[in-house]
Amino acid sequence: MIEPALLRPVAEVLKLFGNNGTLIVKFRPHVLACFNQTEPVFALMDGIPVPFFIASFEAKGHDRARILFDSIHREEHALELVGKTLLQQESEPMANKRNQQRLEDPNKWIGFTASDEKLGQLGSVDAFMNWPKNPCLSIRPNKGTASFLVPFQQALIQDIDLKSKHINLILPEGLAEVNG
Numbered sequence: 001m002i003e004p005a006l007l008r009p010v011a012e013v014l015k016l017f018g019n020n021g022t023l024i025v026k027f028r029p030h031v032l033a034c035f036n037q038t039e040p041v042f043a044l045m046d047g048i049p050v051p052f053f054i055a056s057f058e059a060k061g062h063d064r065a066r067i068l069f070d071s072i073h074r075e076e077h078a079l080e081l082v083g084k085t086l087l088q089q090e091s092e093p094m095a096n097k098r099n100q101q102r103l104e105d106p107n108k109w110i111g112f113t114a115s116d117e118k119l120g121q122l123g124s125v126d127a128f129m130n131w132p133k134n135p136c137l138s139i140r141p142n143k144g145t146a147s148f149l150v151p152f153q154q155a156l157i158q159d160i161d162l163k164s165k166h167i168n169l170i171l172p173e174g175l176a177e178v179n180g
Helices: 075-079 092-103
Strands: 007-016 023-027 041-045 048-052 054-060 064-069 085-089 113-116 120-129 136-140 148-151 157-161 166-169
Touching (some): 007 041
Parallel strands (some): 113 166
Antiparallel strands (some): 007 023, 023 064, 041 048, 054 064, 136 148, 157 166
């Protein structure tokens, strides 16, 4: 079962269309243009996300569509969805973009301790450079040598512990020695 927290709202079911279970759906702003018809949508039924696969999809304007789900062919079953919010699992690029935006708060990371899985403790974050498309952490080693920059990208972050203010990184070989 998919966790409801991994789903984002994409549309509201407005009403029935015809008597074969087709529904009129209103999408949230800018969602219809990037909506993935091959992935299931979910509706919460008694708090549980229930998947529905799309059998027929016809966009109507910039924010509405007629949808027939492969498991609903009768009016009484379709009526159960009227008024419900449809959810869809967030695509990786959108999830990564949203996570990256959360990570790029410039003042949040100063004072964090940074370590690498192979090198151990690297030092502490003394600055955050929020450069477009390449945010970087400036890490001042404990040994007193010059700070070095680490791209602040999800691919290099193993995990972040906000409570203990610690960032575990997976650095490419030699990156910590570039400026040292």
